[in-house]
Amino acid sequence: MINKLLSKNNSVLWIIALASIIVPFFLPNRYFQDIAVMTFLWAGLACSWNLYSGYCNRLSIGHAAYLGIGAYSSTLLYVNFGISPWIGMLAGGAISAVAALIIGGTTLRLKGTFFVLSTIAFAEILKVMTITSKDITKGALGVFIPYEPGFSNMIWASKIPYAFLTWIYMIIVLLICVKMERSKLGYSLIAVGENQEAAENLGVNSSRTMLIAFVMSAVLTSFGGTIYAQYIMFIEPTSVMSLMNSINFILLAITGGMGTAFGPMVGSFILTPISNLLRGYLSSVSGLHTFVLGLILIAILLFRPDGILPQLKLFFNGLIKKSKATKGV
Amino acid sequence: MEQILQVFISGIFSGGVYALVSVGLALIFGIIGLVNFAHGEYLMLAMYFAYWMYNIIGLDPYQSLLINLAVMAIIGYLTYKIIMERVLEADHSIQIILTLALSMVLQNLALMLWKADYRNIRIDMTTDTTHIGFLTLSTPRVVAFVIAIGASVLLYMFLQKTYTGAAMRAVAQNGKAAQLMGINLKRTYGLAFTIGITLVGLAGLLLSPIYPAFPLVGSNFSTLAFIVVVIGGLTSIPGAIMGGLLIGVVESFAGYFAGPAYQQAAYFLLFILVLIFKPNGLFGRS
Amino acid sequence: MLLKIDSVTKKFGGLSAVSDVSFELEEGKILGLIGPNGAGKTTLFNCINGTLPITEGTITFNGEQISGKKSYQIARLGIARSYQVTQPFGNMTTLQNAMVGAFCKTKSYNEAESIGLNALKTVQLDHKAEIVAKHLNLGERKKLEIAKALSTQPKLLLLDEVMAGLTSTEVQDMVKIIREINATGITIIIIEHIMEAIMSLSERIIVLNFGKKIMEGTPDEVSNDQRVIEAYFGVDEGDEEYA
Numbered sequence: 001m002i003n004k005l006l007s008k009n010n011s012v013l014w015i016i017a018l019a020s021i022i023v024p025f026f027l028p029n030r031y032f033q034d035i036a037v038m039t040f041l042w043a044g045l046a047c048s049w050n051l052y053s054g055y056c057n058r059l060s061i062g063h064a065a066y067l068g069i070g071a072y073s074s075t076l077l078y079v080n081f082g083i084s085p086w087i088g089m090l091a092g093g094a095i096s097a098v099a100a101l102i103i104g105g106t107t108l109r110l111k112g113t114f115f116v117l118s119t120i121a122f123a124e125i126l127k128v129m130t131i132t133s134k135d136i137t138k139g140a141l142g143v144f145i146p147y148e149p150g151f152s153n154m155i156w157a158s159k160i161p162y163a164f165l166t167w168i169y170m171i172i173v174l175l176i177c178v179k180m181e182r183s184k185l186g187y188s189l190i191a192v193g194e195n196q197e198a199a200e201n202l203g204v205n206s207s208r209t210m211l212i213a214f215v216m217s218a219v220l221t222s223f224g225g226t227i228y229a230q231y232i233m234f235i236e237p238t239s240v241m242s243l244m245n246s247i248n249f250i251l252l253a254i255t256g257g258m259g260t261a262f263g264p265m266v267g268s269f270i271l272t273p274i275s276n277l278l279r280g281y282l283s284s285v286s287g288l289h290t291f292v293l294g295l296i297l298i299a300i301l302l303f304r305p306d307g308i309l310p311q312l313k314l315f316f317n318g319l320i321k322k323s324k325a326t327k328g329v
Numbered sequence: 330m331e332q333i334l335q336v337f338i339s340g341i342f343s344g345g346v347y348a349l350v351s352v353g354l355a356l357i358f359g360i361i362g363l364v365n366f367a368h369g370e371y372l373m374l375a376m377y378f379a380y381w382m383y384n385i386i387g388l389d390p391y392q393s394l395l396i397n398l399a400v401m402a403i404i405g406y407l408t409y410k411i412i413m414e415r416v417l418e419a420d421h422s423i424q425i426i427l428t429l430a431l432s433m434v435l436q437n438l439a440l441m442l443w444k445a446d447y448r449n450i451r452i453d454m455t456t457d458t459t460h461i462g463f464l465t466l467s468t469p470r471v472v473a474f475v476i477a478i479g480a481s482v483l484l485y486m487f488l489q490k491t492y493t494g495a496a497m498r499a500v501a502q503n504g505k506a507a508q509l510m511g512i513n514l515k516r517t518y519g520l521a522f523t524i525g526i527t528l529v530g531l532a533g534l535l536l537s538p539i540y541p542a543f544p545l546v547g548s549n550f551s552t553l554a555f556i557v558v559v560i561g562g563l564t565s566i567p568g569a570i571m572g573g574l575l576i577g578v579v580e581s582f583a584g585y586f587a588g589p590a591y592q593q594a595a596y597f598l599l600f601i602l603v604l605i606f607k608p609n610g611l612f613g614r615s
Numbered sequence: 616m617l618l619k620i621d622s623v624t625k626k627f628g629g630l631s632a633v634s635d636v637s638f639e640l641e642e643g644k645i646l647g648l649i650g651p652n653g654a655g656k657t658t659l660f661n662c663i664n665g666t667l668p669i670t671e672g673t674i675t676f677n678g679e680q681i682s683g684k685k686s687y688q689i690a691r692l693g694i695a696r697s698y699q700v701t702q703p704f705g706n707m708t709t710l711q712n713a714m715v716g717a718f719c720k721t722k723s724y725n726e727a728e729s730i731g732l733n734a735l736k737t738v739q740l741d742h743k744a745e746i747v748a749k750h751l752n753l754g755e756r757k758k759l760e761i762a763k764a765l766s767t768q769p770k771l772l773l774l775d776e777v778m779a780g781l782t783s784t785e786v787q788d789m790v791k792i793i794r795e796i797n798a799t800g801i802t803i804i805i806i807e808h809i810m811e812a813i814m815s816l817s818e819r820i821i822v823l824n825f826g827k828k829i830m831e832g833t834p835d836e837v838s839n840d841q842r843v844i845e846a847y848f849g850v851d852e853g854d855e856e857y858a
Contacts, residue, residue: 059422061429106605112421113364117555118604121597124552128594184718184727191715194704201664203690203719203767243548247429254426287440287544294434301427302415 010178013262017174020269024163031280033159037231039272040166041224046252046264047173048220052213053250054259055186057193059116062123064245066218068130069096070225071235075143076136078153085154089226093219099126100218101211108210123246130237142236145229154230162231169227170265173220177261180213189213190259221249251293255300257307266309271296331463336585337578338464344577345474346532350550351557351569352481353528359564360501360521363413364425367432368554369547371526373439375401375533376542380448389452390537391472397534398527405526409519417518432551439544447541455538473535478570480531484524485566497521501564529554549593556600562610571612616675617642617802618663618771623672623682625655625662625826632658634826635672642770645793645803647817647834649810651846655826656806657699660773663804664696665689677770691719695764696773699806701756705749709740709759712748716766734766738792754785758792765796772796774805778812786812814838822846 024036045067053060073095074088083091107118130137137143149155156162180186188209191199196206229235239245255271257263271293278289300307354368375397382393390397412431416424457468488494499507500517508514532550540546557576561568576596583595603611618640625633633655640646648656661667663674665686674682681689695716704712713731721727735741738758743751751759757777764772774793778786790812797803807813813820814834822830822837824846830837837843 057420057422059425061425106601110604110608113425114559114604114608116364116422116425117559118601120552121556121600121604125594125597125601128590128597132590132594182724184722187711187715187718187727190707190711191704194706195702197666197686198698198702198704198763199715200686201666201690201696202716202763203687204715205685205687244433247433250426250429258422285441286445287437291434291437291441294430294437297430298412298427298434301423301430302412305419305423 010262013266016269017171017262017265021164021167024160030159033163035273035276037159037162037166038276039268040163040170041227041231042248042252042272043265043268044166044170044173045221045224046249046256046268047170047177047261048217048224049249050217050253050258050260050264051173051177051180051220052189052210052217054253054264055180055189055193056210056213057259058112058210059250060119060214060217061116061243061246061250062119062121063217063221063249064241064243065123065126066096066100066221067225067228067245068126068235068237068241069099070222071229071240072130072137072143072225073222074226075145075229075235079143079145084152085226085230086152089223092222092226096218096222097215100215104211104214104218108207108214120243120246123241123243127237127241130241137237140237142234145233145235147233154227155233165227166231169224174261174265176216176220181261185209185212193259251297254305254307255297257309260307260309263307263309266312267307270308335464336581338466339470340578340581341574342466342470342474342577343581344574345477346535346573347550347553347557347577348481348570348573349477349532349535350529351554351561351573352484352566353525353532354554355558355561355564355566355569356484356521356528357525358558359566360497361413361417361518362421363417363522364421364428365525366425366428366551366555367435367547368525368529369549369551370432370435370439371401371405371529371547372533372536372550373542373544373547374404374435375530376537376540376546377439377443377448379534379537380450380542383450383452389454390450390534394531394534398530401530402523402527405523405530406519408526409522413522414515414518417515432548436544436548443542443544445544447543449541450537452538467539469535469538473539476535477532480528481566481570484528485570488566493520553596556596559600560603560611562612565610565612568610568612572610575611616640617677618804619673619675620659620663621673621675623659623662623674624670625658625667626670631826633662633669633823636823636826636828637672638821638828638831640771640802640804642802643797643800644819645797645805645817647813647820648804648806648823649808649813649820649837650823653825654823656823657775658826659823660696660775660804660806663689664694664773690767690769693768693770694773695767695769695771697757697760697764697775697777699775699779701753701760703748703751703756703759703763706747708745708747709751709755709762710735710744712759713762713766716763717768719767730768731762731766734762737765737796738762739788754781757781757789761792761796765801769801771802771804774803774807776806776808778807778809790816810838 024033027033027036049063070092073092074085077083077088077091078085103122107115110118131140149157188204191204192206192209200206252267252271253264256267275293278292282288350372354365357363357365378397378400379390379393382388416427454468459466459468459471488498496512497517500512500514504514557572558569561572579596579599580592584592616639620636620638622635622637623633624631624635636659650656662669665684669682673680676692676694681692710731713734714727717727717730732741735744738761740755740758740762743755748759761777778789781789786809793816805813805816817834820834820837821828822843829846830840830843
């Protein structure tokens with residue numbers, strides 16, 4: 001684990017985050033623009049996951065549940081009642097908040113492995129409920145979103161508006177994380193993750209702290225779920241709420257650096273394009289691209305368990321020092 | 330009434346194999362403290378191996394039992410040496426993600442090598458039935474149950490009655506103290522991991538005449554085994570056996586009364602109830 | 616009275632770790648708590664600050680009954696403690712460690728930063744403010760324990776063997792620091808095995824043995840008491856390894 005409050009030196013990372021919106025404009029075709037959209041979206045999602053699990057060092061392997069709640073809430077409201085996904089997004093957030101309050105209220109006090117397993121269990125239960133409540137969710141068949149472009153429908157013909165939307169989503173989540181790092185909540189959360197009893201003795205209400213962060217994380221993830229649904233325009237329980245999706249949150253966060261505001265973004269910027277390109281180029285052999293991803297993850301865990309961000313920071317700090325030195329001369 | 334009894338017995342019989350899968354997991358968790366999310370993938374490997382032995386050499390799963398177990402033991406030991414031994418001291422979240430990644434790698438390795446097709450082994454016994462009173466049971470299930478429970482009990486006896494077993498229990502209670510008493514920690518960990526993987530391999534072998542092999546077959550068993558182990562009190566071998574049988578029965582009744590789609594949901598629900606009300610497990614000591 | 620302990624008992628199963636202990640503490644004083652290992656000193660601290668629920672009796676702090684409250688509530692009311700085995704938040708810097716406590720009384724980041732920095736200055740650790748806590752040495756960790764506790768701006772400070780394992784220069788340093796803290800008006804209860812230090816610091820001393828209070832008095836009275844000599848000095852000498 002690394003010191004999680006390194007945010008003092010974030011200027012370079014902020015520049016990367018803000019400037020990244022230029023990239024989609026230079027990409028030659030829709031295929032690459034699609035990768036950019038997924039990269040921004042997963043950056044935002046992984047940052048949302050990180051808000052609780054990364055800072056508090058307690059893995060949720062069930063965040064696909066909140067992704068699913070966000071996706072299904074807005075989609076069902078839109079398809080059945082014509083309610084704009086922008087409003088559906090808020091509704092999904094509210095439902096996720098309630099779900100996270102119930103789930104968090106019962107499981108956050110569980111220690112280590114028990115908590116991890118309970119997150120998987122809740123996500124699986126929700127998936128099964130979605131599959132079996134055919135009247136509401138159309139079950140395993142999934143739901144198609146009709147193609148009717150327009151801002152109020154959150155549907156566009158071009159990929160560029162989606163790139164903007166997902167980029168804004170990512171920036172908002174980043175802002176929240178950075179703000180939290182400099183707040184009572186952030187300090188309390190990290191302290192609880194390090195040593196719960198010692199934190200309590202310094203006046204930290206650990207269950208409340210964890211619950212607030214858990215709910216925030218779930219709601220932000222749910223917002224991403226709505227965007228995901230409006231972008232893909234088709235959702236079904238087994239793909240949206242899959243364990244693989246839950247694992248992807250962790251994969252990205254740990255690759256970049258768990259428990260740092262920008263780590264998950266860095267993880268997504270590196271891994272999402274690699275993953276998509278691998279899928280494209282290695283599609284002739286099914287399974288190969290996930291196999292390679294798994295190997296990358298194992299290599300990172302064995303050799304760089306703090307993620308790539310610390311190395312990146314050292315590199316940037318070195319560059320900054322160098323440029324200052326040359327200017328000085 | 331007869332129907333209910335049939336459902337109950339059929340649950341017990343599936344539960345036997347669940348117990349065997351879970352006993353291996355409980356052993357690894359109890360002694361090494363390692364949460365192995367790739368556990369089910371070894372079951373998958375054993376099933377494929379049994380399939381190839383049957384298809385290429387013509388040995389049925391029972392004839393290839395010893396070779397298969399030896400292969401699984403070697404694979405288990407190599408996994409421990411190459412990967413697990415490096416993260417013994419690491420944060421538990423690193424261990425969890427690592428085993429998840431391992432399961433990803435093994436699943437997709439299987440997908441690459443053997444495609445997503447279901448591979449069945451059709452031996453004569455597959456369709457055989459055994460009659461006990463009014464009950465009708467598939468013979469391979471009876472065999473699987475008997476061997477699975479037998480192996481689980483054997484493991485328990487091994488831990489209780491032998492010197493090596495006692496050393497393993499000592500490590501489970503307090504690794505550092507056991508080390509001071511002259512027990513080689515890493516070797517004990519390696520042995521526990523190897524035994525755990527061999528047992529789950531045996532479970533795969535026993536399942537192979539009744540259950541198709543496919544790349545994702547293990548993942549269901551991984552989560553199931555975790556639930557069994559938590560219900561059984563995490564590190565307890567008898568707890569894992571009882572938990573396995575219980576989950577088998579719960580699954581069987583849920584399937585009978587609510588439909589197959591609810592089988593998984595039922596045991597997940599049971600799991601959450603246990604976590605909330607009896608976090609030390611139904612059969613564990615507090 | 617700032618703190619009133621009234622016939623407090625703490626049982627683990629059938630075993631009484633603290634049995635029927637009563638005492639009172641005036642504001643601004645330093646009280647020493649001594650006794651052989653296993654006498655129940657740390658358990659008593661755990662009872663006062665709410666880490667452990669008490670089995671019988673009542674604890675009143677500042678006129679308010681605190682027994683039964685959670686430890687974070689008690690911390691907010693103004694009781695802070697340090698641990699015998701130091702418990703730093705290893706991956707946070709020294710300053711960030713102290714700021715966790717500072718957020719107990721403020722929501723403002725800047726205010727928390729200045730409170731934390733002040734606490735570090737008091738224990739002479741401000742030059743290590745940006746060091747990640749796991750890289751501190753034992754003496755520094757002991758100081759950090761106090762700084763974390765101080766940053767919650769307590770009225771009562773419980774110090775659990777903050778000098779164990781320190782060199783004699785460091786011990787003198789620590790005695791000075793504790794005096795300074797006390798001079799700012801903070802009441803202190805201190806558990807310590809280093810007799811010289813505790814005798815010079817404390818105005819009164821309570822002796823525990825097998826969970827019972829066997830003696831209370833001035834340092835002079837305590838060191839001349841036959842029961843204490845038997846219970847404490849006679850039995851127990853080699854605690855140094857306990858650090």
